[in-house]
Structure formats: structure tokens, C-alpha cells
Amino acid sequence: MSTEVKITAARMHRVRMPLVHEFQTSSHRKKFLDHILVELEDACGAVGWGEIASPSDPYYAPETVETCWNIAERYLLPAVIGQGWDRPEQVSQLWAKVRGNQFAKAGVDVAAWVLWSTIQGVSLADALGGTRTEVTAGVSLGIEPTIDDLLAEVERQTAAGYPRVKLKIAPGWDVEPVRAVRSAYPDLDLHVDANGIYTEDDALRALDEFGLTMIEQPFAPRDLLAHARLQQAISTPICLDESIETVADLDTAVSLGALEVLNIKVSRMGGLTAARAAHDRAQQVGIPVWCGGMHEFGIGRAVNVAVSSLPGFTLPSDVSASEKYYARDIVEPAVVAVEGVVQVPEATGLGHKVDIELIAANTVATLSL
Incomplete structure (x- = not known):
């Protein structure tokens, strides 16, 4: 069934x-997260939910919650309201400038993908072309604060x-x-992430x-030559995250020999x-991929599970259970991992019910267009 959608x-x-549990990276420490949830509604009343999972501060990437709100309010949402489209791939063309x-x-x-898959009566994973019914999570x-604290978390x-x-x-x-960690867990699939802080x-x-599975993003995002030199000097695969925002970035990094693994983050x-598109190109050039996370709430977490069902996601993805981050998540049922495995939802659309009441109780700002 193909029907024009008009938001x-x-x-x-x-x-x-x-x-x-507070979370510290090489740049900052987090006790709570502010994310922006997006609702798109079509003429028949169907709703699709999306999540803007940007950090609050411009350390991981230039964007913040405030900049995302401004861009979405002034440019992205006005571009899609009232415009007809047949496939969700067409939506990004509406803001191409x-x-x-x-x-x-x-x-x-x-949100457009979730809306479209809901209207079509298929799961988000099926809409994307997913082939897996379950995803291995990392x-x-x-x-x-201390190595003992770290070992206790690894044990948990x-x-x-x-x-x-x-x-x-x-x-340091x-x-x-x-x-x-390696001494305590000699057979553990272990990798490290520097978030671009090293020189x-x-x-x-x-x-x-x-014996690490990979070293993720050791150098600054644009410093692809440094990544290439390090990859030539060590046997551990280099994984790029912040460096790859587009397929063109991936092509450049592959040409330079700057990576052997790709972290695909839907948000980034x-x-x-x-x-x-990045998954498809990585498959063409023989680069294994996995799905990274931004501590998404349940909406973004469910989306990560869906995209991880694509065939090229051959490494464990950051789709751990909701309970690792939130006492109560904004979707029902929450994302659950059993022995490190998450089931890919078969229900239409997002595959989870969005908890409107919990969202309302935790909302600090709203906007309707």
C-alpha cells in the first residue's frame, strides 16, 4: 500500500x-538528560514520534538542546507541515538547504519513518529492510572515580x-x-572510546x-590523517564515530585507511x-558496523534496535535495556535485554506504546505548530 502522507x-x-547512574566521558559528567521529543501528525490523526538526542553542551558535537530546538522550530518543522510525500526518504529533501x-x-x-510505518501497518524494522529478529547488545x-568502582560496574x-x-x-x-579489566576478564569483548580527546x-x-575489539574515535573528528597513521601502526581496529556524519565522510575515511569499523549513530x-545509507555503503566496502547510542529515552532506543536489525550490523550495538539508564522509561514495554539480547519489535510503527503521562510529568518546554 502506498499513500501520500501530509503532516x-x-x-x-x-x-x-x-x-x-551518573555517567562521565572525557569531557563532562551527566546526572540527567534533556532530550527533545518530536510528534508529527497527519491528516488522518496518525502520529509518529522521534527523539532529538543531542547533548546539552557542545562537547560531543556542536549542537545543543537549545540549537536543536531553534533549528527544528524555525526551519525543519515548517518545511514538512503541509507537504505531501510517499516515502520517508523524501522528507529530508524538504529541508535540503x-x-x-x-x-x-x-x-x-x-518521526517521519515511525509515522509512515504506522500508516503502512508494518514494523519500523521491516520498513527499513531489517532481517534480524533479535539484536546483541553491549x-x-x-x-x-576508581578502578575498583569500574570493576564493580563491569561485574554488574x-x-x-x-x-x-x-x-x-x-x-590519565x-x-x-x-x-x-582485561586481567579480570581475559575473554571479554572489550573496546574503548576516547571521544576524540587524544593527540x-x-x-x-x-x-x-x-586484545581490544576496537579503539573508538581517538582523535578529533576532522583529523582523519592521524587516524590513518595510528591504524597503520597498530593491529587493533580503529572505529570512527564523530568523524562520520555523511556517506561522503565515510568514503573519505575508507580511502585514507582511517578506519576498520564504523559506529553508526542515527542521531549523529x-x-x-x-x-x-551509511550502512549500505559500509556493506559495499566491507566495513563492519554497529549502532552507537546517545543515552536515548525509549523512543530513540527502540529506533536503534530497529536499525540494528539491518544485516550489516554484525557487532554488538549500544541498545542495552532501558533500566540501565532510567528507573522508568517513556515507552511501554520498556526496552529489555535478556542475557544481552534485545528482541526486535514486530508491532507496527515504533513497536512500543509511548507513555504520554510520563512525558507530560517530565516536560520542561513544549511547542505546537
Whole structure:
């Protein structure tokens, strides 16, 4: 069935949710998150939900919650209201003149995909072309006050059945924490994520001895030549995250030999349309991919599960259970992992019911167009 979709109303909700465990990266520490939820409604009353999962501060990427709200209100939502389209891939063409602002775009693009799959009566995974019925999940652990605290967190997550653990690292918190975890867990699928904080003068090569699955984003996003030089010097695969916002970025990085693994984040790449295109190109050039996360609420988490059902996602993805981050999530049922495995929803659209009351109770700003 193919039916033209015309969005007649759009709403945004800035929602604040506390984390069950504070999370520290190389740049900052988080106790709670503000994300923007996007609602798109068509003429028949069907609704699609998306999530703008940008950080609050411009450390991971240039965008913040405030910039995303501004761009969505002034440019993205006005571009889609009243415009007809047949496929969700066409929606991003409506704001083609807007450069960058990938997080803001992602929330609207995702809402369009969820709306379309709901109208079509198919699951989001099926709409994307997913082939898996379950997804292997990994967990991401922040920088802890002590190595003992870190080992306790690793124990907690491996006991929960997660087969892969990612450690955030920074200069001064790298070799010794990794050594301790590897010594305690010699067979664990373990990798590290620097969020671009290192320079080539830092002792990253010392991590090559620990049998890591990958070293993720050691250098600044645009410093692809440094990544290529490090990849030539070590056997551990380099994974790029912040460096890859477009398929053109991926092509450049592949040509330079700057990566052997790609982290696809729906939010960072501007939505499901771009994420699927990056997945397809990575498959063509033989680069394995996995889905990274931004501590999404249940809407974004369910979307990550759906995209991880695509065939090229061969490594564990950051789609851990809702309970790892939130005491109560904004979708029902919450995303659940059993022995590190998450089931891909078969229900239409998002595959989860959105908890309107919980959203309202945690909303700090709203907008209707």
C-alpha cells in the first residue's frame, strides 16, 4: 500500500529524565538528560514520534538542546507541515538547504519513518529492510572515580549477560583501567572510546597489547590523517564515530585507511534515512558496523534496535535495556535485554506504546505548530 502522507501538525516536548547512574566521558559528567521529543501528525490523526538526542553542551558535537530546538522550530518543522510525500526518504529533501544540524534533523526524520510505518501497518524494522529478529547488545561504561568502582560496574553488567563492554577513556584514565579489566576478564569483548580527546603525542599505542575489539574515535573528528597513521601502526581496529556524519565522510575515511569499523549513530548522521545509507555503503566496502547510542529515552532506543536489525550490523550495538539508564522509561514495554539480547519489535510503527503521562510529568518546554 502506498499513500501520500501530509503532516498537518507538529509538536516538540523538551523532556528531562534523571539517570540511575551518573555517567562521565572525557569531557563532562551527566546526572540527567534533556532530550527533545518530536510528534508529527497527519491528516488522518496518525502520529509518529522521534527523539532529538543531542547533548546539552557542545562537547560531543556542536549542537545543543537549545540549537536543536531553534533549528527544528524555525526551519525543519515548517518545511514538512503541509507537504505531501510517499516515502520517508523524501522528507529530508524538504529541508535540503539546511546544512549540518544533524541531531535536529534526526528527530524529525525518525518521526517521519515511525509515522509512515504506522500508516503502512508494518514494523519500523521491516520498513527499513531489517532481517534480524533479535539484536546483541553491549554496554558503555563511563569514567569511574576508581578502578575498583569500574570493576564493580563491569561485574554488574557482565552478570546481567552483556557480552560486550565499552570503556570511556581519557588521558590519565586509559592503560591502567584497561589493564585491570582485561586481567579480570581475559575473554571479554572489550573496546574503548576516547571521544576524540587524544593527540598523536599520547600513548595510545600502549593499548594495542590488550586484545581490544576496537579503539573508538581517538582523535578529533576532522583529523582523519592521524587516524590513518595510528591504524597503520597498530593491529587493533580503529572505529570512527564523530568523524562520520555523511556517506561522503565515510568514503573519505575508507580511502585514507582511517578506519576498520564504523559506529553508526542515527542521531549523529541526521536520522534513519542517512543511517541506512551509511550502512549500505559500509556493506559495499566491507566495513563492519554497529549502532552507537546517545543515552536515548525509549523512543530513540527502540529506533536503534530497529536499525540494528539491518544485516550489516554484525557487532554488538549500544541498545542495552532501558533500566540501565532510567528507573522508568517513556515507552511501554520498556526496552529489555535478556542475557544481552534485545528482541526486535514486530508491532507496527515504533513497536512500543509511548507513555504520554510520563512525558507530560517530565516536560520542561513544549511547542505546537
